Amino acid sequence: MTSAPMRKDAARNRQRIVDVARQLVDEGTPLQLNDVARRVGVGVATVYRHFPTPEALMETVAAPGLEALVARAERALTEEDPWNALADFLDVTLEAQLTDPSLTIVRAAPDRVLPRTEELTATLDSLAGQLLDRARAAGAVRGVVTWDDLLPLMCGLAFAAQVHADDDETRRETGRRYLGVMLRGLRG
Template sequence: MPSSRVSEPPRRADSLRIRARLLDEARVMLAEGGVPLQLNDLARRAGVGVGTVYRHFATSQALVEALAVLRFEGLLEVARRAADEPDPWVGIEAVLREQVRLEMEYAEVREVLATTYDTHPETSAAKAELMGITEGLLVAARAAGVVRADLGASDLRRLMCGIGYAVTISDGGNPALGELYLRVLCDGIRVTRT
């Protein structure tokens, strides 16, 4: 029975080198034109046969998820630390800030967080963990009276994806816009006591 881990890293040294080259070229392609990545174009750019690409990545989505995995793990580490933060607002802001940074710098993160369909169970599990941590932070923040009561984790995820997209379509992906949009979002969801 075939494994469900379509993009599990190969074990042979030459296969590892080819996989690394495919990922490097795919990163460039993603930055140049977004998704879906055309696997035939990737094969041509990497100087390998199309069958080689499909052996490593069955679909464009599988390839994008493979690109995002390391970046996404970093986001989860920030979220896990944020969950231990005594001040829930500080925790929420840390997660939001890291997500905006990653979405501005890495199109693959933006794409994986924006989609509702995942190729790999590991991607789904990581996204579910992030949603769970975010919801926990929101529950604590609502209990402390520092965040809007009508805001859920999925609302926040969609708003963050909107910021990532808005920055990328701006003139040159200006990082200052990411900071501005994040401040506007934070001002909009935060409840200030008078």
């Protein structure tokens, strides 16, 4: 069974809700569905009809960033040098986390509420694990490290860079410095 296409006004409202949520996330403001409705200028029932929970809205905001990271991981798997492919992917991942706070929030959450988010994060974890395995097989990474180890470390690097810097450029520099320390520790 397929669902009926969304009416144009409903699709427009949904996009406005996502756009406002994106602004709130970028400002560091917690997503409260009542606040989103007020800022969009729609009834709260309209927001809940599209997004039953703040987590569902957050995951929708994060989806384009997750899709971009999946695409980057797929490209990295085609690169010749396994170490550079892994290091570059981790660099891109950290940059994405520092510029899109929704990514760290969604990646650090204990559960996923949307099937699409579950699919994207599972794919991303699988691809990242393959990148790590490739680098390990080439002797470029210590054998004891798993993707399950690196995932929380990447979230921690992004968090530490956010906390210890006041502006975007300093956050990026700090994050790259922290990532460099982690990469040196990974190197086989």
